[in-house]
Amino acid sequence: MSRIIATLQQATKRYQSGDTEIVALQPTDLEVRAGELMVIIGPSGSGKTTLLSLLGCVIYPTEGKVNIKGTYTSELSEKQLARLRLQEIGFVFQSINLIAPLTSLENVMLPLQLSKVKPAEAKARAEAALASVNMTDRQKFMPKELSGGQQQRVAIARALVTNPEMVLCDEPTASLDIKSAEVIMEELRELARQNKAVAVVTHDPRLESFADRLIRVENGSVVE
Numbered sequence: 001m002s003r004i005i006a007t008l009q010q011a012t013k014r015y016q017s018g019d020t021e022i023v024a025l026q027p028t029d030l031e032v033r034a035g036e037l038m039v040i041i042g043p044s045g046s047g048k049t050t051l052l053s054l055l056g057c058v059i060y061p062t063e064g065k066v067n068i069k070g071t072y073t074s075e076l077s078e079k080q081l082a083r084l085r086l087q088e089i090g091f092v093f094q095s096i097n098l099i100a101p102l103t104s105l106e107n108v109m110l111p112l113q114l115s116k117v118k119p120a121e122a123k124a125r126a127e128a129a130l131a132s133v134n135m136t137d138r139q140k141f142m143p144k145e146l147s148g149g150q151q152q153r154v155a156i157a158r159a160l161v162t163n164p165e166m167v168l169c170d171e172p173t174a175s176l177d178i179k180s181a182e183v184i185m186e187e188l189r190e191l192a193r194q195n196k197a198v199a200v201v202t203h204d205p206r207l208e209s210f211a212d213r214l215i216r217v218e219n220g221s222v223v224e
């Protein structure tokens with residue numbers, strides 16, 4: 001069996017909105033393993049992003065635990081958590097878009113600069129990450145000069161450049177035609193083949209066929 005990268009143990013997420021309590025995620029047990037492309041599907045509002053955000057330590061569970069590589073996140077300080085997110089987890093989230101006034105290369109270099117990697121090394125690693133998603137010829141382009149699919153490939157390169165163990169993607173193929181979506185999914189599958197844990201949230205049932213493991217979320221409950 002491959003290595004476990006992340007575990008949810010009875011992880012629950014509830015929100016209070018005025019008098020109403022919303023259970024975004026019912027108590028959930030889940031293991032995310034290296035070498036696996038996990039596709040998470042389900043209707044709008046079912047709790048997919050909540051599940052992914054818990055795995056990415058972007059939000060905290062109301063109850064239950066999140067464990068990343070053997071460490072319970074509840075035992076880490078804010079600073080240690082920030083480092084964990086930066087170094088162990090790559091994010092391709094719709095809400096975390098490319099930075100408009102920076103070129104593709106500069107966008108991909110950013111996580112390394114935040115990690116205090118020396119500029120020459122950061123540049124070399126960012127170039128290699130862009131090459132791995134076939135974007136070498138667009139290094140100097142600004143985000144607005146790229147197609148939607150190309151922007152997502154730069155976002156994937158940025159998620160990969162720190163060599164994280166886990167890559168989390170929220171609707172990485174939204175707004176792409178099926179051909180471009182398939183290219184992105186092939187790239188994510190290739191990442192899993194390189195022994196990374198990859199989790200992808202999508203509405204799109206056409207992408208189910210790429211999954212090594214398919215998770216359905218309905219009404220805040222995970223149905224495997």
Ligand SMILES: Nc1ncnc2c1ncn2[C@@H]1O[C@H](COP(=O)(O)OP(=O)(O)OP(=O)(O)O)[C@@H](O)[C@H]1O
Pocket residue numbers: 015016017022023024042043044045046047048049050051203
């Ligand atoms: N910050 C918040 N405050 C209150 N409720 C929230 C918050 N975030 C999410 N929710 C609620 O939790 C539920 C699950 O939301 P979530 O974003 O996880 O769904 P989703 O399956 O990703 O939906 P979509 O496919 O539309 O993005 C929804 O009912 C949503 O309204």
